[in-house]
Amino acid sequence: MKHSPGKLAFFDAIPFLLLFLIAILPLIVFFVSAFQELGYPALEANAGSIIEKARLILSSLIISFITSIISLIIGTTLAFLIARTNLLYRRVLKFVFFIPFFIPPYIQAYAWTLLLGKRGILNVAAMKLFALSKPLFTIYGVKGVIFILALSYFPIVFLLTLVGLESWDPSLEESCSLYCSRKNVARYVSFPLISPYLISGFILSFIFSLSQFSVPALLEVKTYSVDLFAQISSFFNESRVALNSMPLFAITVLLIYLLGKMLQKGYYFVTPAKTDERKIDLKKTGQFFGLSFSLIIVLLSIVFPLGELIFQTKSMNILFKAIASSKDAIIFSVLIAFIAATIIAALSFFLASKSPDTRMEFPLKVASAFLLMIPASIMAIGMIKLWNHKLSGFIYSSPAIIIFVFVALFIPYGIFVLLSNFKQVDKSLEEAASLCGAGRPMVIKKVLYPLLKPGLWFSWIIAFTLCLGELTATILVIPPGHETISLRTFSLMHYGESSFIAATALIPIMIFALALAAFGVVRTTGKAWK
Amino acid sequence: MIRIVDLDKKYGPKQIFKGLNASFRKGKASIVCGPSGCGKTTLLRLIAGLEKPDSGEIFINGAKVSSPHVILPPRKRGVNMVFQNLALWPHMTAHEHLSFVLKAKKIPRAIHKDKMSKIMNIVELNDNGNSYPAQLSGGERQRLAIARALIVENPILLLDEPLSHIHPELKLEILKLIKRIKLEFGQTMIYVTHNINEGQYIGDELFVFDKGTLKKNRIARFNIKRNKARASSMILADGNDWPV
Numbered sequence: 001m002k003h004s005p006g007k008l009a010f011f012d013a014i015p016f017l018l019l020f021l022i023a024i025l026p027l028i029v030f031f032v033s034a035f036q037e038l039g040y041p042a043l044e045a046n047a048g049s050i051i052e053k054a055r056l057i058l059s060s061l062i063i064s065f066i067t068s069i070i071s072l073i074i075g076t077t078l079a080f081l082i083a084r085t086n087l088l089y090r091r092v093l094k095f096v097f098f099i100p101f102f103i104p105p106y107i108q109a110y111a112w113t114l115l116l117g118k119r120g121i122l123n124v125a126a127m128k129l130f131a132l133s134k135p136l137f138t139i140y141g142v143k144g145v146i147f148i149l150a151l152s153y154f155p156i157v158f159l160l161t162l163v164g165l166e167s168w169d170p171s172l173e174e175s176c177s178l179y180c181s182r183k184n185v186a187r188y189v190s191f192p193l194i195s196p197y198l199i200s201g202f203i204l205s206f207i208f209s210l211s212q213f214s215v216p217a218l219l220e221v222k223t224y225s226v227d228l229f230a231q232i233s234s235f236f237n238e239s240r241v242a243l244n245s246m247p248l249f250a251i252t253v254l255l256i257y258l259l260g261k262m263l264q265k266g267y268y269f270v271t272p273a274k275t276d277e278r279k280i281d282l283k284k285t286g287q288f289f290g291l292s293f294s295l296i297i298v299l300l301s302i303v304f305p306l307g308e309l310i311f312q313t314k315s316m317n318i319l320f321k322a323i324a325s326s327k328d329a330i331i332f333s334v335l336i337a338f339i340a341a342t343i344i345a346a347l348s349f350f351l352a353s354k355s356p357d358t359r360m361e362f363p364l365k366v367a368s369a370f371l372l373m374i375p376a377s378i379m380a381i382g383m384i385k386l387w388n389h390k391l392s393g394f395i396y397s398s399p400a401i402i403i404f405v406f407v408a409l410f411i412p413y414g415i416f417v418l419l420s421n422f423k424q425v426d427k428s429l430e431e432a433a434s435l436c437g438a439g440r441p442m443v444i445k446k447v448l449y450p451l452l453k454p455g456l457w458f459s460w461i462i463a464f465t466l467c468l469g470e471l472t473a474t475i476l477v478i479p480p481g482h483e484t485i486s487l488r489t490f491s492l493m494h495y496g497e498s499s500f501i502a503a504t505a506l507i508p509i510m511i512f513a514l515a516l517a518a519f520g521v522v523r524t525t526g527k528a529w530k
Numbered sequence: 531m532i533r534i535v536d537l538d539k540k541y542g543p544k545q546i547f548k549g550l551n552a553s554f555r556k557g558k559a560s561i562v563c564g565p566s567g568c569g570k571t572t573l574l575r576l577i578a579g580l581e582k583p584d585s586g587e588i589f590i591n592g593a594k595v596s597s598p599h600v601i602l603p604p605r606k607r608g609v610n611m612v613f614q615n616l617a618l619w620p621h622m623t624a625h626e627h628l629s630f631v632l633k634a635k636k637i638p639r640a641i642h643k644d645k646m647s648k649i650m651n652i653v654e655l656n657d658n659g660n661s662y663p664a665q666l667s668g669g670e671r672q673r674l675a676i677a678r679a680l681i682v683e684n685p686i687l688l689l690d691e692p693l694s695h696i697h698p699e700l701k702l703e704i705l706k707l708i709k710r711i712k713l714e715f716g717q718t719m720i721y722v723t724h725n726i727n728e729g730q731y732i733g734d735e736l737f738v739f740d741k742g743t744l745k746k747n748r749i750a751r752f753n754i755k756r757n758k759a760r761a762s763s764m765i766l767a768d769g770n771d772w773p774v
Contacts, residue, residue, distance in 0.1 A: 175617035
């Protein structure tokens with residue numbers, strides 16, 4: 001049954017106001033401050049610097065483009081193997097392929113410097129084995145950045161394509177196969193229907209790669225994001241940096257616009273169907289190639305980097321020492337991530353609960369898509385510009401600024417998860433409770449919350465892990481006297497002793513694993529109680 | 531004529547049918563009835579070439595089209611099908627659905643327009659040519675699926691519970707349309723349903739699934755013109771003879 005969109009009551013508008021204040025306002029301030037600088041000469045107002053900036057933008061675009069293409073190929077192939085074929089162990093592999101999403105890119109990069117650095121274990125072994133005078137390939141440089149970023153971002157494409165393929169109705173292809181060949185079925189039906197998911201995955205990994213700062217910095221590649229960070233550190237003039245980051249902002253807006261245009265028709269929402277009986281039968285050769293490809297990706301993105309970090313840690317003593325010395329950073333990180341994730345889950349819940357029956361659904365979706373794609377550095381600069389004033393200085397100089405940044409950056413994930421969950425809850429369930437005399441709080445507590453608990457938990461755990469691994473924005477807004485575990489790990493990478501760094505790098509991953517395990521225990525216990 | 535010989539089909543451990551034999555006569559409307567899960571849809575999918583039999587053979591007009599080792603691609607069988615879930619392509623408008631089939635079947639471009647307007651007229655979708663499936667009502671989608679299956683005149687038409695998603699009031703209207711199409715096009719039609727009353731109205735032959743075998747039954751025909759009230763009430767009553 002359809003419901004006409006209603007008006008938003010004052011109290012229901014509070015979550016929307018909070019979203020505006022925390023996430024949208026910093027971007028408006030960013031934009032305004034950049035414009036204010038237009039009248040002044042640029043930081044280095046000479047022809048050389050303009051050419052240099054253009055070169056940096058171009059090389060960043062090329063790196064992001066190649067990274068996204070590789071992520072697209074890996075992610076799509078894996079999603080296809082899992083969703084559309086009878087590949088062996090596909091149920092286990094489905095979860096394994098998500099693991100790289102929880103390994104922060106800078107940790108991935110650091111582990112690979114230990115493997116493929118100039119004195120990396122693989123390079124040393126290869127040089128000894130083949131009597132080479134210098135390594136054949138080092139992870140440093142543009143190729144290394146592309147390699148690491150592709151390994152870090154393929155799970156995004158994998159997830160999106162998997163969603164598309166799992167909600168796929170095979171009869172759409174079958175009905176087409178009555179009239180044309182397999183090649184044309186792929187051309188006219190399969191590809192047009194799956195393309196929105198592929199394009200979304202491509203654009204997301206493109207924007208994430210473009211705004212990546214830590215990996216190129218570690219692998220000694222100067223990109224536009226690295227340059228922006230250097231400007232902030234050197235000049236402390238956020239307005240000028242805002243102006244200089246306008247190309248990044250413009251590219252992001254353009255890509256969001258293109259994505260919006262592409263998804264406008266909305267036809268890509270395909271009716272879910274049970275597809276278990278209609279998987280493509282991989283014969284022995286297909287199984288061999290499918291499993292080999294999956295194994296290579298698992299080795300490169302999980303086993304080699306984590307194995308190397310564990311190997312370098314050498315002993316449990318070093319790990320305990322690293323944990324003891326990072327105690328404050330761990331507590332601070334977990335606390336901040338916990339608060340931010342809880343705010344994200346709660347705010348997303350209230351935003352999503354009011355959206356389906358008001359006119360706010362479309363603006364909320366647009367705002368979430370926009371926030372999802374905004375580079376972390378731009379959000380951080382906007383936050384600094386907004387809160388670094390006499391009146392609001394107490395927020396700028398306290399951990400609250402980090403919480404605000406995390407909420408602004410990661411709330412889209414919560415909103416998208418809970419919006420889709422709310423869509424599945426029939427409006428009449430709420431109405432029936434209201435007719436029985438239940439007030440709004442009771443409807444939420446007794447009807448909505450139990451139905452949406454899995455989605456709420458899922459968005460919390462995603463937000464928590466993302467907050468814990470965030471680095472780019474944290475570096476820019478961290479108040480003096482505070483340190484997150486990501487920041488500490490990244491700082492140590494520049495001057496620490498390798499076994500100690502490896503042990504410290506394992507800490508965020510151990511926290512992710514513990515959080516996921518806790519989530520699993522809560523879910524299992526919950527089910528057992530039921 | 532479609533001949534099924536000793537057909538076996540399994541899905542995992544579940545045996546759908548074993549040693550199935552049947553003959554469907556040319557130019558006749560054969561109704562296949564049976565409870566849910568008895569293999570009605572699987573039978574249509576096997577005839578269309580969307581599934582391979584585990585053993586046994588299928589012949590169309592004397593030519594072997596399916597066996598465990600040989601399978602003629604669906605597009606070469608001269609089969610049209612209306613799927614249970616309709617399988618309309620969400621990214622194509624009603625016109626695009628029809629023109630796609632015409633292009634795929636290499637029908638000369640000059641007659642596309644005529645063919646499309648004729649079929650849209652028959653299914654009464656003239657005003658909906660530019661609509662996407664999501665913009666059509668349940669009945670209109672059903673009629674579009676039928677139009678797609680009829681735009682090229684293949685000798686065989688398979689209908690998989692074509693009224694299953696339809697509002698009761700629309701059922702009779704669509705049934706009349708199918709009957710009209712049957713008279714006009716004279717195709718061999720296999721109509722799968724779990725509602726025996728639909729079969730009585732439309733069919734020439736009735737096949738009933740019974741413990742994995744297909745038994746040919748006498749069809750109890752009634753005249754819709756003489757007994758309109760009875761026809762409507764039986765069809766609209768969704769009179770299942772089997773637990774669904």
